[in-house]
Amino acid sequence: MLITKRVAPPIGEKRVTVRNLDWPAYQQLRSLLEHRTHARLTYDRGTLEITMPLEEHEFASEMIALFVRVLVTEMGLKLKSMGSTTLDREDLKRGAEPDKGFYIQNQQIVAGRTVDLATDPAPDLIVEVDITNTDIDKNEFYASMGVPEFWRFNGREWRIYQLQGQTYVECDLPPTFPIVEKTDLYHFLEACQQDEIAAESNFRAWVRQKLAQL
DSSP states (O other): OOOOOOOOOOOOEEEEEEOSOOHHHHHHHHHHHTTTOOOEEEEETTEEEEEEEOHHHHHHHHHHHHHHHHHHHHTTOOOEEOTTOOEEETTTTEEEOOSEEEESTTHHHHTTSOOOTTTSOOOSEEEEEOSSOOSSOHHHHHHHTTOSEEEEEOSSOEEEEEEETTEEEEESSOTTOTTOOHHHHHHHHHHHHHOHHHHHHHHHHHHHHHHHTO
């Protein structure tokens, strides 16, 4: 008889969902929670999801941001990091505090000032770590905001989406950084678990070598 041990799925965040909440109520609740908790809010046309990130979530989020920063630096690109800055679009009745947001191609448009989504473009790249299930369709959500590139990571798989028209198309390679493959991120995250400094140094050297071969 073969006996297998059931492995519990990883828990990267805790979530609470509130429904039938109008825009003014969402704004009021966001204001109340802003300085009292590290929770992140996503509001989608009446549905509010409150996410409390745990260690696995935060580790993946921070290391993916480091992955992006190394690539931007070594490829000679520009960067404005938005972190988890609230992206509110009252006209869409949608608002979010993504794990990470970046201006890269449009960095010069928003450099040196506060972003205003009423007139400025959406971030060029949004990263979301969703290790546990979310009730909100994040692909439709960020596509409606016009985010050109969207990365999702569930603790195991990196999925890459590029906006084409009004919907996302899944890609094998990240459009902004076509020199890397999915396995490169997996190896980087694995190395970071042992030593973040060494992992960054080694990845930076690898990127330089890769660029030199082009």
